[in-house]
Amino acid sequence: MPDPGNNQLNSMTNKPIRLSLGPLLYYWSRDQVFDFYTQMLDLPLDIVYLGETICAKRTQLRTDDWIELAERFAANGKQVVLSTLALLEAESELIRLRRLCANGRFLVEANDVGAIHLLEGQPFVAGHSVNIYNGRTLDMLARQGLKRWVFPLELSAETLAEMQDERPTGVETEVFAFGRLPLAYSARCFTARAHKLPKDDCQYRCLDYPDGLALTTQDEIRFLVLNGIQTQSARSINLIRELPRMRELGVDVVRISPQSNHMQSVVETFSSVLRDETDPQQAAERLETLVPTGTCDGYWHGGAGMASTHMPAAPAPG
Amino acid sequence: MDLVCPAGNLPSLKAAVDNGANAVYFGFKDDTNARHFAGLNFTPAKMQQGIDYARRRGVKIYLALNTYPQPHGWERWQSAVERAAELQVDALIAADMGVLEYAATHHPDLNLHLSVQGSATNYEALRFYHEHFGVRRAVVPRVLSISQVRHLVEHSPIEIEVFGFGSLCVMVEGRCILSSYATGQSPNTFGACSPASHVEWRETEQGLETRLGGVLIERTGSGENAGYPTLCKGRFSVGGHTYHAIEEPTSLNTLELLPELQASGIAAIKIEGRQRSPVYVAQVAKVWRAALDACTRDPENYRPRQEWMAELGKVSEGAQTTLGAYARPWQ
Numbered sequence: 023m024p025d026p027g028n029n030q031l032n033s034m035t036n037k038p039i040r041l042s043l044g045p046l047l048y049y050w051s052r053d054q055v056f057d058f059y060t061q062m063l064d065l066p067l068d069i070v071y072l073g074e075t076i077c078a079k080r081t082q083l084r085t086d087d088w089i090e091l092a093e094r095f096a097a098n099g100k101q102v103v104l105s106t107l108a109l110l111e112a113e114s115e116l117i118r119l120r121r122l123c124a125n126g127r128f129l130v131e132a133n134d135v136g137a138i139h140l141l142e143g144q145p146f147v148a149g150h151s152v153n154i155y156n157g158r159t160l161d162m163l164a165r166q167g168l169k170r171w172v173f174p175l176e177l178s179a180e181t182l183a184e185m186q187d188e189r190p191t192g193v194e195t196e197v198f199a200f201g202r203l204p205l206a207y208s209a210r211c212f213t214a215r216a217h218k219l220p221k222d223d224c225q226y227r228c229l230d231y232p233d234g235l236a237l238t239t240q241d242e243i244r245f246l247v248l249n250g251i252q253t254q255s256a257r258s259i260n261l262i263r264e265l266p267r268m269r270e271l272g273v274d275v276v277r278i279s280p281q282s283n284h285m286q287s288v289v290e291t292f293s294s295v296l297r298d299e300t301d302p303q304q305a306a307e308r309l310e311t312l313v314p315t316g317t318c319d320g321y322w323h324g325g326a327g328m329a330s331t332h333m334p335a336a337p338a339p340g
Numbered sequence: 341m342d343l344v345c346p347a348g349n350l351p352s353l354k355a356a357v358d359n360g361a362n363a364v365y366f367g368f369k370d371d372t373n374a375r376h377f378a379g380l381n382f383t384p385a386k387m388q389q390g391i392d393y394a395r396r397r398g399v400k401i402y403l404a405l406n407t408y409p410q411p412h413g414w415e416r417w418q419s420a421v422e423r424a425a426e427l428q429v430d431a432l433i434a435a436d437m438g439v440l441e442y443a444a445t446h447h448p449d450l451n452l453h454l455s456v457q458g459s460a461t462n463y464e465a466l467r468f469y470h471e472h473f474g475v476r477r478a479v480v481p482r483v484l485s486i487s488q489v490r491h492l493v494e495h496s497p498i499e500i501e502v503f504g505f506g507s508l509c510v511m512v513e514g515r516c517i518l519s520s521y522a523t524g525q526s527p528n529t530f531g532a533c534s535p536a537s538h539v540e541w542r543e544t545e546q547g548l549e550t551r552l553g554g555v556l557i558e559r560t561g562s563g564e565n566a567g568y569p570t571l572c573k574g575r576f577s578v579g580g581h582t583y584h585a586i587e588e589p590t591s592l593n594t595l596e597l598l599p600e601l602q603a604s605g606i607a608a609i610k611i612e613g614r615q616r617s618p619v620y621v622a623q624v625a626k627v628w629r630a631a632l633d634a635c636t637r638d639p640e641n642y643r644p645r646q647e648w649m650a651e652l653g654k655v656s657e658g659a660q661t662t663l664g665a666y667a668r669p670w671q
Contacts, residue, residue, distance in 0.1 A: 109512055110462040111488050119464075136464030139471075151515050153459070153528065155408035158438030162472070176517040176526055177410065184411035206516040206572075209483035209665040212586060216578045221671045237585055238577045239556040246518075248578065253511070253586070255521055320524070326553050327521035 039269060041292055042069035042196060044279040045105035045131075047204065048249060049228035052082040054282075059091050061286060063098050066293035069275060070095045073105040073122070075133055075149075077211070077250045078115050079224065085121060092128050101129070108133040108151040109207045109251065129169070138166065145169040150198055151207070155181075157188025170194040172277065175203055175259075178324035179267060186271050194274035199261040200288060200309070201279025202234065202247055202254040203318075203327060212248040224250075232282035233314050244315045245328075257328060260317035263306045265295055284312040306332070341602055341609050343632055344402065344501065345625045348380045348614035353390040355622035356399075360629025363400035365433060366390065366614065371413070372420045373404040374457055375614040376531030384423070391427060400430035404614075406455035408436045408528045418442060425450050433479070434458070435514055440473040453501070454478035457527060459514030463495040470497045477501055479610060481513045486597060486666045490604040499607035504594045505624060506612020507657055508664055510572055510587035518571045522553035534570045541566070550574075567658060589658035595627075595644040597666055598635040620655050627651050 043062060046055065062070065072095070073088050074080050083091075092102040104122050107115055116136065123130055123140040132138045133149040143166070150172040154160055160171065173182055175198055186195065213235055214224035234247030234254055244256040258281070261268075268276065276296075278288055291308055294300040310317055320329030345361035347353035356364045367373025369381040382390060394401050403424045409417040417439050424432045425447040432450050434440050435457035443450050454460055454469050456479040469475040477499040484492065493500050509516070513527070520526035523538040540551040550558045550569040557574035560566045567573065572586040592612070594601065601609065609632070611624055627648045635642045653659055664670055 108515070109483070110464070111484055113491060116462060116464060134462070134465060135458075135460060135468050136462045139464045139468035142468075153408055153436070153514060155436060155528065156411050156414055156438045158414070158441060159436060162437050162441050174528075176520045176529060181410045181412070188411055203517075203521070205518050205521050206511040208511045209485075209671050210510055210587075211671070216581075216585065220669065222668065235578060240559045240575065240577065240582060241556045242577075243555065245555060245576065248585070253518065321520070324524070326524040327517065328553075328555075329524075 037274075039265065039273055039296055040068035040275045041066065041289070041296060042071065042275050042277045043067050043289070044198070044201065044277045045071040045073055045075045046280045047076055047202075047252065047254070048232055048234060048280070048282070049077070049080045049082070049226070050232055050282070051229060052087075054232070055083055056091075058280070058285070059094075062289070063094060065286060065289045067100060067289060069101045069103060071103045071105045071131055071277075075105045075108050076252050077228070078107060078112070078118070079226070080228065080250075082229075085118060089125070089128075096128075103129045103131045103147055105131040105149065106133050106137045108149070108204075109209075110134050110136050111209070138163070142166045147196075148172065150175050150204070157185060160185065160188065160193060161190050164190040164193050168193055170196055170275065172196045172198060175205075176321050176327060179264070179271070179322050180324060182273075183271055186273075195272070196275035196277055197261065197268060197273050198259065199264075199268075199276040199278060200259060200292065201281060202256070202258050202314075204252055204254055205246070205327075206253040208251050208253070211251050212253065213250050216248060236315075255318065255328060256315040257318040257330070258313040258315070259319060259321070259327075260306060260309050260313070261319055261322055262292060262295055262309055263302045263332075264319070264322060265302055281314065283314075287312055341606055341632060341636075343625065343628050344608050344610045345621060346506075346611055346614040346616070347390065347621070348375065348377075348616065349382070349618075350386050350390050350393075351618040352614070352616075352621045354393060355618040356625050357394050357397050359622050359625035361399055361625050363402055363430065363608070364390075364394055365402040365404050365610075367404040368420055368423070370416060371531040372407055372409075372417055374406050374455070374527050374531050375404070376407070377615050378536070380615060387427065391429075402431040402433050402453065403427070403429045404433045404455065405439060406433055406435045406457045407531045408457075409439065410529070414438075421447065421450075431477070437473075440469070440475065444473040448474070451476055455514075456481055456503070457514040459512055461512065463492055463497075466492075466496045466498055477607060479503070482509055482592060483512050483665050485668055485671070486600055486604070489601070489606070489666070493605040500605075501608040501610050502594075502601065502606055503592055503612060504601075504609035504628065505652065506591055508587065508590060508592040508662065516572075522555050522571055524553075534568070539569055565658075573657075588660065588662075590660040590662045591652075591656035591658075592664045593649075593652055593656065593661035594663060594666060595631055595648060595652065597663065598631055598644075599639040599642050602635055602639060616655070623651055623655055
């Protein structure tokens with residue numbers, strides 16, 4: 023819906039914010055993954071991150087499959103970035119990482135400093151699991167080839183403003199603006215643990231939880247989500263209201279993170295706000311109805327990540 | 341293998357030195373280190389006293405400067421690097437690339453260690469820190485199996501230090517923001533996990549409840565011990581079962597792996613616990629000194645002695661210990 027109010031993003035002097043689709047963080051069946059990306063192919067996304075970032079055992083899609091998907095998106099005019107594992111321990115994981123880093127065709131998102139080492143001298147993106155908390159770090163990485171960085175999830179808009187002031191030229195800033203928040207990584211697989219299975223014989227239980235396995239407190243508050251070796255927030259971050267502020271701060275890209283349902287509506291809602299066709303407030307309310315367990319935006323406002331400035335302070339009821 | 345012991349204050353530092361530490365690590369009294377707790381850490385005067393005490397006894401001193409500065413706090417970290425250089429510490433333990441680069445550029449003689457908060461789990465990452473900042477040792481996250489540790493040491497350009505004993509992070513250090521999700525403060529930003537200022541204890545009809553940032557972490561019945569509500573060690577429900585869904589309250593104890601760690605070429609064993617008492621530091625340092633000496637003398641016949649295990653059990657979280665990620669079943 024057009025809105026004549028003061029949220030006219032394109033009327034500002036800065037260039038328009040582009041929309042990215044983050045890497046798929048869950049383990050879906052091969053068919054489900056291909057169906058999902060086929061649906062995404064024609065949506066108003068500017069950048070698509072592809073690849074397995076959580077667990078090397080997730081092999082419904084192999085590297086070649088991801089590259090095939092990458093070619094399809096590239097042919098459709100999207101910028102493609104190949105994402106890499108966040109937690110690298112085994113040599114087999116490094117071997118796969120080297121192949122991705124040397125692909126020679128697509129930009130790569132480093133989600134670990136090991137990947138940055140392999141990408142030095144060529145352009146790369148640093149994901150949110152690389153700790154970039156100050157301008158000096160940004161500057162250091164820019165000298166190695168950093169072209170875009172994802173702002174750390176736990177930092178505030180105030181810190182973002184400071185970082186933008188210190189940002190070296192030629193480096194773009196991306197903000198994780200929608201989806202369940204990746205909060206931690208472990209050697210332990212919590213999904214296997216929930217099924218009393220050893221990690222070595224996990225029976226691929228992650229396939230049963232397309233948006234992760236819910237963890238609730240003893241007073242039945244939905245608090246976290248187990249996604250294999252990753253722990254996520256139960257609430258989805260929703261920063262669509264903040265797009266005007268992000269424009270002022272010179273943010274280049276906003277990232278939305280895949281979920282199993284309503285993704286087309288999520289993409290269209292973001293795109294519509296970015297084109298000034300929907301009021302951010304209305305869009306935020308719409309997104310509330312599309313997430314699995316409520317929303318949060320506390321980090322952006324400098325508080326606890328789970329807090330929501332538009333909902334009661336306590337976590338969402340289960 | 342060197343024994344690296346925690347010093348949260350001067351009495352702990354003395355306890356570590358007197359009981360066989362080869363090195364002690366400590367931090368300044370602010371958020372520049374990952375044990376930013378009330379009443380802990382060193383003022384400049386106490387620090388000088390501690391350094392003198394350790395030096396006279398041939399024990400090295402490492403300074404932990406291992407949190408991540410944001411632009412508005414940068415000067416505090418910069419001046420901490422300056423003070424570390426003035427104090428001529430034997431190593432500065434840092435995590436942030438900006439801090440590492442500043443130290444490497446302005447104080448090339450300052451020996452740099454990568455903190456566990458730097459989150460390096462593979463040798464490609466270690467090469468990065470070595471090549472760019474001249475880092476000479478890394479403390480690696482508690483996520484690697486013993487064979488992965490061996491492989492890492494084989495390919496690493498720098499020395500490797502591993503955790504041997506103490507409270508256990510089940511998550512990769514430096515990349516866990518569970519604490520700030522519930523409280524707004526994390527090890528990276530504030531230097532503390534599950535900070536005490538956000539803890540509530542409440543007696544209810546259902547039992548004693550402990551909350552962190554308002555989130556119920558544990559509810560204990562009568563007779564059960566209520567531990568500190570570290571977020572990842574709470575009891576939660578998953579799939580209808582209530583259990584320690586992430587990790588039990590337990591401590592890492594690798595005493596029985598010493599011969600393997602030694603054979604793999606580990607440079608140093610680190611003891612966790614700057615927030616613990618001088619008594620803890622003395623007990624743990626003493627046991628580990630005896631064990632390391634025994635293992636060095638005769639690695640083939642080395643076995644952890646019953647009394648060592650009992651002594652460490654007494655000071656462990658939840659009075660339980662685990663081999664952690666070093667042993668496959670734990671994973």
